[in-house]
Amino acid sequence: MQHLAQTLKALSDPIRLRIVLLLQAEGELCVCDLMEVLGLPQSTVSRHLAYLKRSCWVDIRRDKVWMYYSLSLESCTICKEILQILKQHASNLPEVISDRTALAAFLKDKPSTCS
Numbered sequence: 204m205q206h207l208a209q210t211l212k213a214l215s216d217p218i219r220l221r222i223v224l225l226l227q228a229e230g231e232l233c234v235c236d237l238m239e240v241l242g243l244p245q246s247t248v249s250r251h252l253a254y255l256k257r258s259c260w261v262d263i264r265r266d267k268v269w270m271y272y273s274l275s276l277e278s279c280t281i282c283k284e285i286l287q288i289l290k291q292h293a294s295n296l297p298e299v300i301s302d303r304t305a306l307a308a309f310l311k312d313k314p315s316t317c318s
Contacts, residue, residue, distance in 0.1 A: 236306065
């Protein structure tokens with residue numbers, strides 16, 4: 204029961220939900236990508252990512268000084284099913300479309316210092 208509560212609680216915050224939806228759409232992102240799209244400071248984005256990591260939603264990969272985040276490959280069955288539901292029902296929400304558009308624009312012209 205505790206695992207289920209923690210899994211669902213992780214998505215109860217709009218910022219964390221937006222992060223999960225962005226990762227679902229893009230696959231892997233660094234903190235600077237998420238900062239740009241969410242309009243939040245690094246410390247806030249990192250705090251939300253740490254919460255998602257503790258809740259088994261994301262995996263982390265280090266490349267030199269950069270940390271890259273992706274949805275966990277070892278997700279539990281409930282996480283995988285929730286991701287399917289999100290894909291079906293959240294993809295067309297205005298906020299999700301706006302986030303994906305902002306991310307695409309940022310990645311197109313992403314500075315080389317953030318990669």
